[in-house]
Amino acid sequence: MVRRGGHMLIRDTLNANLAALSLDAQKRATKDAAKKAARAEAAAAKEAERKAEAMVLIKRVERNKRKYVTVVSGLEEHGLTLKDVAKALGKKFATGSSVTKTASGGEEITVQGDVSDDLYDWLLEVYGERIPEDNVDCIEDKPKKKSAGV
Numbered sequence: 001m002v003r004r005g006g007h008m009l010i011r012d013t014l015n016a017n018l019a020a021l022s023l024d025a026q027k028r029a030t031k032d033a034a035k036k037a038a039r040a041e042a043a044a045a046k047e048a049e050r051k052a053e054a055m056v057l058i059k060r061v062e063r064n065k066r067k068y069v070t071v072v073s074g075l076e077e078h079g080l081t082l083k084d085v086a087k088a089l090g091k092k093f094a095t096g097s098s099v100t101k102t103a104s105g106g107e108e109i110t111v112q113g114d115v116s117d118d119l120y121d122w123l124l125e126v127y128g129e130r131i132p133e134d135n136v137d138c139i140e141d142k143p144k145k146k147s148a149g150v
Helices: 002-053 082-093 116-127
Strands: 056-062 068-073 097-101 107-112 136-140
Touching (some): 082 097, 082 107, 082 116, 116 136
Parallel strands (some): 056 136
Antiparallel strands (some): 068 107, 097 107
16 A cells, blocks of 8 residues: 555656646747747847848949939848839830949849939838838939030
8 A cells, every 4th residue: 555655646746747747838828839939020120120220222324425224223122122112113104124244243124225314203202111211212323414625
C-alpha cells in the first residue's frame, strides 16, 4: 500500500508540475506574442517612415534639339510594379514607355514625349492612396543657353 501511495504521490507531483509548466508555457507564449506584436508594429512604423521619405521624381529630359522624354523614378519604394505602371503609362499617353536601368543600379520608367505635367496629375489620380502628394516632385531639366558671340 505504501508503494502504491508513493506511486500516487509521484503522479500527483507530476500533474502539479505539468500544470505549473503549462502556466509557465502560457506566460512564455503571451510574452512571445507581445514581443512579436511589438516587432510587427516597429516594422510597420519603419516601413511607413521609409514610404514617407521616399520621393517620386518626374523629370523632363531633352534628347535632341526639340525631343523630350519624361523619366519617373522612385515608384518601387511605394510598392508599385514598374513594368505594370510603364504599360499603363504607354496606354494612357499613347506613346512608348519602358523600364530602364540607371547608372546607380536602380530602375526608372522612361516615357517618350514631354508628358511631365499630365503624368504628375495621373499618378496622383490613380495611385494617390499609395503615394502622398508631398512625395511627388516634378523637375524640369532646362538646357544651358549657349553664350552669344563666342
